[in-house]
Amino acid sequence: xxxxxxxxxxxxxxxxxxxxxxxxxxxxxxxxxxxxxxxxxxxxxxxxxxxxxxxxxxxxxxxxxxxxxxxxxxxxxxxxxxxxxxxxxxxxxxxxxxxxxxxxxxxxxxxxxxxxxxxxxxxxxxxxxxxxxxxxxxxxxxxxxxxxxxxxxxxxxxxxxxxxxxxxxxxxxxxxxxxxxxxxxxxxxxxxxxxxxxxxxxxxxxxxxxxxxxxxxxxxxxxxxxxxxxxxxxxxxxxxxxxxxxxxxxxxxxxxxxxxxxxxxxxxxxxxxxxxxxxxxxxxxxxxxxxxxxxxxxxxxxxxxxxxxxx
Amino acid sequence: xxxxxxxxxxxxxxxxxxxxxxxxxxxxxxxxxxxxxxxxxxxxxxxxxxxxxxxxxxxxxxxxxxxxxxxxxxxxxxxxxxxxxxxxxxxxxxxxxxxxxxxxxxxxxxxxxxxxxxxxxxxxxxxxxxxxxxxxxxxxxxxxxxxxxxxxxxxxxxxxxxxxxxxxxxxxxxxxxxxxxxxxxxxxxxxxxxxxxxxxxxxxxxxxxxxxxxxxxxxxxxxxxxxxxxxxxxxxxxxxxxxxxxxxxxxxxxxxxxxxxxxxxxxxxxxxx
Numbered sequence: 001x002x003x004x005x006x007x008x009x010x011x012x013x014x015x016x017x018x019x020x021x022x023x024x025x026x027x028x029x030x031x032x033x034x035x036x037x038x039x040x041x042x043x044x045x046x047x048x049x050x051x052x053x054x055x056x057x058x059x060x061x062x063x064x065x066x067x068x069x070x071x072x073x074x075x076x077x078x079x080x081x082x083x084x085x086x087x088x089x090x091x092x093x094x095x096x097x098x099x100x101x102x103x104x105x106x107x108x109x110x111x112x113x114x115x116x117x118x119x120x121x122x123x124x125x126x127x128x129x130x131x132x133x134x135x136x137x138x139x140x141x142x143x144x145x146x147x148x149x150x151x152x153x154x155x156x157x158x159x160x161x162x163x164x165x166x167x168x169x170x171x172x173x174x175x176x177x178x179x180x181x182x183x184x185x186x187x188x189x190x191x192x193x194x195x196x197x198x199x200x201x202x203x204x205x206x207x208x209x210x211x212x213x214x215x216x217x218x219x220x221x222x223x224x225x226x227x228x229x230x231x232x233x234x235x236x237x238x239x240x241x242x243x244x245x246x247x248x249x250x251x252x253x254x255x256x257x258x259x260x261x262x263x264x265x266x267x268x269x270x271x272x273x274x275x276x277x278x279x280x281x282x283x284x285x286x287x288x289x290x291x292x293x294x295x296x297x298x299x300x301x302x303x304x305x306x307x308x309x310x311x
Numbered sequence: 312x313x314x315x316x317x318x319x320x321x322x323x324x325x326x327x328x329x330x331x332x333x334x335x336x337x338x339x340x341x342x343x344x345x346x347x348x349x350x351x352x353x354x355x356x357x358x359x360x361x362x363x364x365x366x367x368x369x370x371x372x373x374x375x376x377x378x379x380x381x382x383x384x385x386x387x388x389x390x391x392x393x394x395x396x397x398x399x400x401x402x403x404x405x406x407x408x409x410x411x412x413x414x415x416x417x418x419x420x421x422x423x424x425x426x427x428x429x430x431x432x433x434x435x436x437x438x439x440x441x442x443x444x445x446x447x448x449x450x451x452x453x454x455x456x457x458x459x460x461x462x463x464x465x466x467x468x469x470x471x472x473x474x475x476x477x478x479x480x481x482x483x484x485x486x487x488x489x490x491x492x493x494x495x496x497x498x499x500x501x502x503x504x505x506x507x508x509x510x511x512x513x514x515x516x517x518x519x520x521x522x523x524x525x526x527x528x529x530x531x532x533x534x535x536x537x538x539x540x541x542x543x544x545x546x547x548x549x550x551x552x553x554x555x556x557x558x559x560x561x562x563x564x565x566x567x568x569x570x571x572x573x574x575x576x577x578x579x580x581x582x583x584x
Contacts, residue, residue, distance in 0.1 A: 028509075032453050032502055039466030039499070198416035205391065205410045206433045206481060216429065220420050303419040304463020 085271040090278065093271035102260065106276075107283060110241060110256035113169070117176030118237040125181045125233065129188025129226075134214075139189075146182045154179030154236065155243035168252050172244045179240030180233040187229010191222030224299060231292045238284055257283070340404060341366040342485055342517040343390060348399035350385055359385050361542035362399070367519060369404075369484065372511055374532030375521045376571065378579050382543030383521045387489050390519065408485035409478040413493050415470035417462040423449060423473045424458035430480035448476040451510060468499035472506065479510070485517045492527070501559055504530055508556055525575065529567040530559040537571060539578045546578055 067087050073079075074086035081089065097103035132139045132146070157178045161171040195218055203217040219226075245258020253259070257280050264272030300306045343366065350360040359382040367373050375383045388394040390401055391410045417426050427445035436444060449455045452472035462470055471491055478486055492500045508531065511518055522528050528535045533553055539546040549567065557564055 025509075028502075028505060029453050032506070035499060035502060036454075036457075036466065036469055039468065040464065196416070198412060198414055199418065201393065201412070202416045202418075204393065206430050206477075207407075208433050212433065216433075217418070220418070223420070302461060304461065305419075 093275040121180035125184030129185035133192035150182040154240040175244040179236035184233035191225020195221040343367040358542040374528035377538030381538040381540040405484035409481040415474040
């Protein structure tokens with residue numbers, strides 16, 4: 001029973017008219033909808049055409065300017081052509097490599113190996129990252145080692161790998177894995193560490209079991225960090241692959257871009273070397289643009305994490 | 312022992328609602344029972360909550376008011392089962408409670424509708440029924456149109472309403488709220504008070520509402536519990552006759568706020584040595 005004793009106080013306050021007390025339901029809804037409209041800024045989506053122009057034009061223009069400057073230097077300074085070939089020499093070299101089919105073969109071999117190595121690294125790095133994030137003892141024991149491995153240039157493993165596995169694809173894959181697995185595992189750990197504790201708390205409050213908490217809350221919340229780890233893992237795969245291919249040639253190892261680079265060096269063919277470097281760079285950029293950038297952009301946009309997005 | 316002097320403040324009883332509510336309350340067992348609850352952090356840390364005993368009736372709207380560090384959020388977390396008491400017992404008769412926090416803590420990768428649906432899923436609602444129920448719950452907070460929007464596209468107030476709909480999706484008799492409107496602007500907060508009160512009346516939930524805002528407590532609560540700080544104890548309580556919705560700017564709320572503030576300041580002064 002609500003206690004209702006000090007009647008002298010209550011009479012001091014005149015009763016409010018009913019209209020001043022409650023807002024009718026419809027009025028309230030309109031009021032609230034009005035405030036909602038005031039407080040939300042409509043999203044201004046840029047069209048796809050505009051996005052391409054904004055994203056593609058600046059790097060293409062810069063590239064063109066660099067090539068023009070390079071050509072100017074070659075024309076004006078007249079350096080030794082075997083030391084500084086012009087852009088046309090390099091282009092011609094690419095054309096030649098293309099026409100005899102070695103370029104396509106090297107790109108396909110390297111991409112296939114890099115891709116396969118990366119996928120194996122994902123398959124190993126992901127469960128490893130999960131274990132590290134959730135099992136404190138393992139993290140304390142293995143964490144520093146894994147961070148160390150991330151710093152160690154994976155090319156350092158090539159001599160050991162050649163002794164263990166000989167000149168086979170196993171050597172190449174071993175080096176790629178040593179480069180990529182730590183990045184992927186550490187990326188996932190960082191992603192999980194950055195999951196806001198409120199989200200875990202809400203999951204618990206909503207009655208999620210341990211497994212449900214992991215699959216429905218923690219993993220989706222850790223996705224941005226995981227994707228960053230994957231991206232870095234791919235970069236490490238590609239770099240390690242090139243290093244392994246340059247050093248370990250012959251045997252049963254296929255002919256990749258790194259092998260092509262080393263072969264051009266042996267022939268003192270600088271245009272060929274520069275052409276191969278450009279192709280390696282181009283493949284790296286292409287994978288980033290086709291695979292990772294769109295995934296990252298849509299992930300961040302859906303979560304409102306893009307720069308200049310709404311609040 | 313705790314000191315529960317009762318300082319009743321009445322609000323003019325003009326309608327019959329007060330009596331009907333009172334009758335229901337006499338019949339039912341308490342929704343939440345806290346008995347001799349003490350909480351200290353660590354084995355010899357400071358006592359955060361000291362021998363708290365209270366009982367909350369089914370359908371009651373209780374505001375837990377106090378300055379920073381009085382342990383009001385800790386008390387709420389213990390009732391929610393998120394923290395454990397050092398000694399004493401807490402019983403939530405209906406089993407467990409739904410909780411809403413100051414930050415909406417919506418899952419940013421899900422739309423508003425999906426956020427509510429996830430709560431339904433974790434409750435065990437069959438997949439086919441979830442979208443419909445989620446939409447109904449969002450409509451209850453007047454956000455059915457925003458079901459497809461993601462949290463970052465919503466304003467702070469809208470996010471809290473989605474969070475409220477999500478807590479209601481848990482379908483628990485008890486709803487615990489930890490300063491849910493503290494981060495909102497005054498205009499939005501005023502509207503959310505009205506919203507919450509309406510939902511409380513429609514759904515008959517037992518609500519425990521933690522706040523440091525005296526006017527908010529006086530505006531919303533049927534009963535206001537004032538907590539003292541270090542250690543946290545219940546210093547006083549006020550019961551308000553339920554005469555239907557009241558406005559935050561109304562004289563009755565002002566009068567009660569003045570009285571509570573006076574005592575709150577006394578409690579804070581005790582901490583100055």
